[in-house]
Amino acid sequence: MEGILGLLPIILMFVIFYFLLIRPQQKKQKKVQQMQADLQKGNRIITIGGLHGTIHALDEGTVVLTVNDGTKMTFDRSAVREVLNQD
Template structure:
């Protein structure tokens, strides 16, 4: 019984860490993966490096972005941070 009482604070901390830190991070990662898998031609995006462009072509794990000047740049699909506007 004493052992159970002495482990209670540790177990409580693990539960608190799970609900405050781990679970929200997992939800965020799931949303990012879903957004990256739903990319389509014409989406305006921002990469994790801050590059703004429009999706020109999509491969399984790569995307080709086109800038306002017409330059084409290839990125990994995982480098996309957010979709700013959809056409």
Template sequence: MEQLATFIPLIAMFVIFYFLLIRPQQKRQKQVRLMQSELKKGDAVVTIGGFHGVIHALDESTVVLQAGDGSKLTYDRSAIRDVKSV
């Protein structure tokens, strides 16, 4: 019984870490993967580096973004951080 009492704080700490740190991070990663899988031509996006552009073309792993001056840059699909609503 004494040994169990010594492990209770450790178990409680793991449960707290799970609900405060691990679970919210997993939910966020799932939302990001869903957003990246639903990208389509014409979406205004922001990359993880802060580049703002419009999707010109895309395939399974890359995205071609068009800047305001007409130049086109190729990024990995995983580099898209956010889709801007117009």
């Protein structure tokens, strides 16, 4: 019984870390992955580098963006940070 009481603070710290750090990070990561999976042609997006553009074409792991002057650039899907609109 004393052994269990000695481990109780460590177990309690692990539970607190899980609910305050690990679980929210997993939820955030899942939300980002879902957003990247739901990308569609015509969506206006922002990349992790801050580039604003419109999706011209999609591939399994890449996104082709068109920027204001008509330039087309290819990025990995994981480089998409935010979708500005859902056209």
